[in-house]
Amino acid sequence: MSDLDFFVFCWWFCAIGVGALTAAFVLRRDDVAVRSKLGEAGTAQNAASASSGLVALVAILAGFAFLLIGFFVLLFNSHKTNILMWNFWIIIFAGSAASVPIFLSLARFASERWEGGRFITSGSRFLSAVVGLLIAAWSAYVLVGDWAFQRDTIIGRFDRVEVDNSRRGGPRFYAVIDGKRWEATRQGLFGSQAGQQVRAERGAGSGMILHTQLIRSVPHSR
Numbered sequence: 001m002s003d004l005d006f007f008v009f010c011w012w013f014c015a016i017g018v019g020a021l022t023a024a025f026v027l028r029r030d031d032v033a034v035r036s037k038l039g040e041a042g043t044a045q046n047a048a049s050a051s052s053g054l055v056a057l058v059a060i061l062a063g064f065a066f067l068l069i070g071f072f073v074l075l076f077n078s079h080k081t082n083i084l085m086w087n088f089w090i091i092i093f094a095g096s097a098a099s100v101p102i103f104l105s106l107a108r109f110a111s112e113r114w115e116g117g118r119f120i121t122s123g124s125r126f127l128s129a130v131v132g133l134l135i136a137a138w139s140a141y142v143l144v145g146d147w148a149f150q151r152d153t154i155i156g157r158f159d160r161v162e163v164d165n166s167r168r169g170g171p172r173f174y175a176v177i178d179g180k181r182w183e184a185t186r187q188g189l190f191g192s193q194a195g196q197q198v199r200a201e202r203g204a205g206s207g208m209i210l211h212t213q214l215i216r217s218v219p220h221s222r
Contacts, residue, residue: 146206155200
């Protein structure tokens with residue numbers, strides 16, 4: 001396990017804790033709002049509802065910011081190891097799924113404080129749900145495809161490794177096998193050398209080479 005793999009492992013524990021605290025703030029805010037509408041404590045309860053609403057909003061934004069930290073760490077390192085690549089898609093899945101209640105809560109907060117907020121609420125309910133579900137479905141397909149589906153096998157002469165640093169989001173690694181270029185994780189190409197006859201396994205979901213195995217060495221022509 002690399003240092004970055006260990007960092008992501010620890011980050012997930014922290015993310016779960018932040019998510020639990022955020023949920024607690026939101027639930028507390030909803031409870032106070034319900035009590036306020038029922039008129040249990042009059043003006044004092046209304047003030048508490050407004051205060052708890054602001055705290056809930058801050059908690060939601062803080063939780064979302066913490067999620068973004070992990071997202072950018074994984075974005076710039078997702079091609080280095082299989083674990084980092086899969087965690088990148090896990091955080092895409094978690095973020096897209098979480099975006100639905102997050103944006104609904106923000107829209108409801110806006111609708112209670114600004115006159116035009118009700119239009120934001122109705123629009124964001126539909127848009128955030130559709131976009132969030134589509135992205136979550138795609139990321140789930142990538143993960144399930146890599147973990148559960150049979151991997152494609154590529155057998156051929158390993159020519160070279162190519163690294164593309166021109167894109168944003170960290171370097172991309174490619175294996176050239178029998179003259180054909182395949183996207184891969186750096187871990188998936190570990191130990192491969194030019195001239196070797198290899199068997200490469202390509203994930204059904206991500207479409208990336210996740211593992212290569214030496215079959216035999218092919219001597220260079222003299």
